C-alpha cells in the first residue's frame with residue numbers, strides 16, 4: 456500500500472468544473488477500471504474524430520475505490536506520457552461515468568440500453584480461468600458473471616446486438632471470452648426464466664472481438680500523483696503514467712457501431728493470430744522471464760533486470776526460439792529492437808512483482824506454445840523452459856505471491872526435489888509433468904539458476 460500523497464492543502468481537485476470538458480453520451484460499458492483501461496481504451500476513444508458521440512461508463516472490479524476516486528473527478532484524469540527524455544501531460548475526458556463494479560443495477564441498465572454498442576474488458580487473465588469465470592455457478596460477484604446477468608437484461612429489453620471486446624493479455628481472447636460467457640449463460644442446464652435460451656441469444660447477437668493490446672502501464676505511485684500536482688496545479692488521484700508507444704489490433708465485427716479508433720492508430724485485421732503471438736510471446740514472454748529471474752537476482756524493475764546480462768541473455772535465448780514461429784513479414788528483428796528500447800526506459804518504473812502475479816495463467820500462454828513448437832521441431836526449447844524454471848524458483852523462494860492457484864502451488868511446495876518440480880509443472884501442463892526426462896532437465900536448470908542468483912545477491 457502506497458503512503459498517501461503529500462499535497463498542498465489549497466490545491467484544487469481535478470474535475471469538470473476546474474477543467475470544463477464535455478461528457479459524451481455513454482455508448483461503451485467497460486469492466487475493470489484499472490490503470491490500463493485509462494491509458495489505452497479511454498485514451499484511444501478520446502483521440503477518435505467522433506469522440507463526442509462515444510462516452511464510456513467504466514466499472515471497477517473487486518473494490519469500489521477506483522470508481523469512487525474517478526467519480527469525484529467527474530471521470531477526468533491526467534495521462535502522463537513518460538519517454539526516456541521527459542513527461543507530457545494530457546487530460547482525458549472520455550469516461551463519462553465511473554461506477555462501483557458491485558452496482559449490478561446500473562450495469563444492467565446501461566448494458567440493456569439500445570445506446571450501448573460496445574462492452575470492453577480489462578479484468579486480468581485470471582478472471583477467465585474456469586474457476587474464476589464460472590465459480591461453479593452464475594456467480595454475480597465475478598466480472599463475467601455480472602456481464603452475463605447484464606446481457607440477460609439486454610435481451611429482455613430487446614436492445615439488439617452489441618460487441619464485446621476483450622482487452623486482456625490472453626491468446627485468442629475473443630474466443631476465450633465467448634466460450635466463458637456462453638458457458639455461464641447456459642448454467643445450469645435447462646434454466647428457466649431470464650436465462651432460458653440466453654446462450655443461444657448471445658451466440659446470435661453478441662460479437663466477440665479479438666484484440667492484441669499494447670501500452671506498458673505500471674501501477675500509479677504516490678510519487679506520480681505528487682508529480683502531477685506539481686506540474687498541473689491540481690489534485691488528481693486517478694492519474695496514470697504510461698509510455699508514448701501504443702498499439703491496438705482488432706479482429707471482429709461491431710454490429711452496433713464503434714468509435715473511429717483507427718484515428719489514433721488502431722488497426723483492424725482479418726487474422727489476429729500472428730499479431731497476438733508476436734506481442735504475447737516477445738513482449739509478455741520476455742516480461743515474465745525478466746520478472747522471475749530479475750526478482751531472484753535482486754532487481755525491482757524491468758529496466759533494472761534488462762541491464763543484468765544474465766536476465767538479458769535469457770530473454771534473447773527465448774526470443775531466438777519464439778522468432779522461429781513468427782512470420783518474418785511482421786518485422787520481428789525491428790520489433791525486438793523496439794522492445795529493448797521500451798524495456799530499457801528507466802523512467803518507467805515497471806515493478807517486476809506486478810508482472811510476476813498469476814504465473815500459472817500467464818506461463819501457459821507465454822512459454823508453453825514455444826516449448827511445444829520447439830520440441831515438435833526436434834529442438835530442446837531450453838529458452839522457453841527457462842521461463843518455467845525461473846517461475847518455479849520464484850514461487851519456491853518468494854515470501855508472498857499472487858496466483859489464482861496459490862493453494863495448489865503451496866501444496867506442491869510441501870514436496871521435495873524432483874517431485875516438487877513435477878507437482879508445480881503439473882499446474883501448467885500435466886502432460887509435461889509426466890515426462891520424466893523433461894522434469895529432470897527443468898530440475899537441473901533450476902539448480903543452476905538458483906546457484907547463479909544466490910551468487911548475484
Ligand SMILES: NC(=O)c1ccc[n+]([C@@H]2O[C@H](COP(=O)([O-])OP(=O)(O)OC[C@H]3O[C@@H](n4cnc5c(N)ncnc54)[C@H](O)[C@@H]3O)[C@@H](O)[C@H]2O)c1
Nearest residue numbers: 487488489490491516517577578579580582623624671672
Ligand atoms: N498494465 C499494462 O501494461 C497492460 C497492458 C496490456 C494489457 N493489460 C491487460 O489489462 C489487465 C489489467 O491491467 P491493469 O494495469 O489495468 O491492472 P489494474 O490492477 O490496474 O486493474 C485491474 C482491474 O481489474 C479488476 N480485477 C482484477 N481481477 C479481477 C477479478 N478476478 N474479478 C474482478 N475484477 C478484477 C481490478 O479490480 C481492476 O479494476 C491486465 O491483466 C492485462 O490483461 C495491461
Ligand SMILES: O=P(O)(O)OC[C@@H](O)[C@@H](O)[C@H](O)[C@H](O)CO
Nearest residue numbers: 624668669670671672739742810
Ligand atoms: O498485465 P499483465 O499482468 O498481463 O502482464 C504484465 C505485463 O507483462 C503487461 O502488463 C505488459 O506491460 C503489457 O502487456 C504491455 O502492453
